[in-house]
Amino acid sequence: NAGVTQTPKFRVLKTGQSMTLLCAQDMNHEYMYWYRQDPGMGLRLIHYSVGEGTTAKGEVPDGYNVSRLKKQNFLLGLESAAPSQTSVYFCASSYHLWGSQPQHFGDGTRLSIL
Amino acid sequence: TQLLEQSPQFLSIQEGENLTVYCNSSSVFSSLQWYRQEPGEGPVLLVTVVTGGEVKKLKRLTFQFGDARKDSSLHITAAQPGDTGLYLCALSKGQGFSFIFGKGTRLLVKP
Numbered sequence: 155n156a157g158v159t160q161t162p163k164f165r166v167l168k169t170g171q172s173m174t175l176l177c178a179q180d181m182n183h184e185y186m187y188w189y190r191q192d193p194g195m196g197l198r199l200i201h202y203s204v205g206e207g208t209t210a211k212g213e214v215p216d217g218y219n220v221s222r223l224k225k226q227n228f229l230l231g232l233e234s235a236a237p238s239q240t241s242v243y244f245c246a247s248s249y250h251l252w253g254s255q256p257q258h259f260g261d262g263t264r265l266s267i268l
Numbered sequence: 269t270q271l272l273e274q275s276p277q278f279l280s281i282q283e284g285e286n287l288t289v290y291c292n293s294s295s296v297f298s299s300l301q302w303y304r305q306e307p308g309e310g311p312v313l314l315v316t317v318v319t320g321g322e323v324k325k326l327k328r329l330t331f332q333f334g335d336a337r338k339d340s341s342l343h344i345t346a347a348q349p350g351d352t353g354l355y356l357c358a359l360s361k362g363q364g365f366s367f368i369f370g371k372g373t374r375l376l377v378k379p
Contacts, residue, residue: 158310189369196371197311197356244310256301259310 156180160245160260167235167267175230175263177245185248186228187212187257188220190241197244203228204251235267271295274357274370282378284346289373291340291357298360300340302331305354305372314342347377 158179167173177186188200199212201220209220217239219231228247232239242264246257273292281287291300299318303311315324320337323330328351330343344351358369 194371197358197369199367246310256313256316257311259312261309 158245158247158258158260160243160263162263163261164264165266167232167265169235169237169267171235172231172233173235173265174232175243175245175265177228177230177247177260179226179228179245179247179258181247181249181258182225183247183249183258184225185251186222187246187248188218188228188230189244189246190214190239191244191262192241200230200243237267239265240267241265272357272359272368272370274355274373276373277371278374278376280376280378281347283348285377286343286345287347287375288341288343289355289375291342291359291370293338293359296337298337300333300337300357300359302340302342303356303358305356307353311354311356344375347375349377349379351375352377 161176184205187202189197190200191197198214200214200218201209201212203209203222206222206225209222221229242262244259244262246259248257249255271294275290301316302314304314305311315331317333321335322333328345333340354372354374356369356372360367
């Protein structure tokens with residue numbers, strides 16, 4: 155059982171380039187989340203999804219777009235990467251929304267924007 | 269407004285010592301979770317609590333929750349190098365989007 159898988163694990167981009175981060179979960183979870191983790195800032199929610207075909211903004215959504223075309227996949231897109239988006243990105247999924255059930259995290263994507 | 273504060277930010281101790289880290293909220297929460305994150309990995313859930321005053325034990329880890337549901341502590345007895353990591357608390361206020369992570373306490377246990 156793989157749990158939550160994130161690809162790629164590492165990526166270096168130039169300012170202005172675009173890319174998509176992929177998150178896949180095999181636990182049949184309804185809820186999925188994208189976070190970014192920066193030194194001294196903790197985990198901050200970018201976007202989340204409460205089911206296939208639905209997405210919603212989190213705390214820091216600007217500069218990112220997401221899609222949930224299939225229940226098991228949650229994609230995070232950067233249309234025009236900026237140095238401020240250098241971070242470690244984590245995807246998570248859960249059976250129920252928020253704190254009543256554990257969030258299962260992937261191992262992260264380390265993204266550097268030059 | 270700081271909704272969730274964790275202290276200390278960093279803690280370095282010797283193997284075998286005891287320690288306590290804290291998580292304090294500026295408002296009442298409906299549930300609180302503690303996670304541990306090891307370098308290069310995602311956070312992993314340690315415990316969830318929903319009842320004020322509750323105490324939960326997980327081997328050498330003891331989690332205590334305030335009666336007023338605004339604070340929590342994690343006590344580790346006889347720390348081991350394997351306890352090294354970032355300890356995060358996260359709370360839910362139970363209303364719409366209201367799930368917040370603290371900035372974490374980074375623990376280093378030296379052999």
